[in-house]
Amino acid sequence: MDFDTYERDLWDGRADAYQRGFAKMSGWAAGPLLDAAGVGPGSRVLDVGTGPGVVSAxxxxxxxxVTAVDAEPSMAAIARANVPGLDVRLAVLPDLPLPDAEFDAVVGNFVINHIGAPDAAVREFARVLRPGGKLALTCWEMPPSGALALVTEALEEAGVAFPDDIPAAPFMDLGKRGPFAALLRDAGLTDARDAELRWTHHVDPDEWWTTGALARVGTNGVIVSRQDEPTVAxxxxxxxRLAARYATSDGRVALPANALIATGTR
Structure with a gap:
């Protein structure tokens, strides 16, 4: 199975579970992302991989x-419900069914993590930008840490091996300062740069478990779903035990979220 085929299966029907859990963490980056792209009144914006529509909103x-695209029909449906009147279209990246030079800004919140050919996708993002338009993308920092690593570490401690049939993610090589900016530069964007994003996600640890690992959200959720009951336990x-490292006095956990943001100009 190639990476893009795996991604389509991974997210099939997962929109509601994603919205109830992981989107609450990734949505923090919406403000910095739009700031980096210079989005304000009157801006023509393309939100790629909109998910439940947090950035579009x-x-x-x-x-x-705003025009938004997503490859998963259930994500597009939730985005339409969350942002009344939003122009949401189905599109499987890297292809965009949109004309050249249509937008002042293209933004993608962690969408680059889910594309088998990120270089081709960024070239498409640049194509639909007007001259002088801005591209801004976020990507999880690699290797994963904090919130992104908690279930991974639990799987490793429980002795669960990474399955051979799950394809390697191309973004593992992009989640570092330097390579992420180079991705935009290689697509012909100028003033390409990347920077760290740091925040803390406060959540009930059982909620984080049930809306992620038990809801088959993300690769860790897929791996957990394949285990028998004793192994899941x-x-x-x-x-x-690992989540207790981040415990707060109110019974929640304060999970570090570590990401990168890359920007460039058409």
Missing amino acids: EAVRRGAS KIKAAYD
């Missing part, structure tokens, strides 16, 4: 005119 709030015990 913030762009609309700022007075922008073993993973959960490891997860609880």
Whole structure:
């Protein structure tokens, strides 16, 4: 199975679970992303990989005119429900069914993590930007740490091996300062740069477990879903012990979220 085929299966019907859990963490980056792309009143914006529409909603709030695309029909449906009147279209990246030089800004919140050919995708993002338009993308920092690593570490502690049939993710090579900016530079964008994003995600640890690992969200969720009950219990015990490192006085956990943001100009 190639990476893009795996991604289509991974996210099939997962929109509601993603919205209830992981999107609450990744959505923090919507503001910095739109700031980096210079989005304000009257901006024509393309939100690629919109998911439940968090970035689109913030762009609309700022007075922008927004078009959104996503490959997963359930994500597109939730985005339409969350952002009334939003122009949402189905599109499997790297292909965009949109004309050249259509937008002042293209933004993608962690979408680059889910594309088998990120270089081709960034060239498409550049194609639909007007001259002088801005591209801004976020990507999880690699190797994963904090919130992104918690279930991974629990799987490792429980002795669960990474399955041979899950393809390697291309973004593992991009989640570092330097290579991420180079991706934009190689697509012909000028003033390409990347920077760190750091925040803390406060969440109930059982909620983080049930809306992620148990809801088959992401690759870790797929791996957990393949295990028998005793193994899942073993993973959960490891997860609880590891999550305790981040415990707060209110019974929640404060999970570090570590990402990168890359920007460039057409």
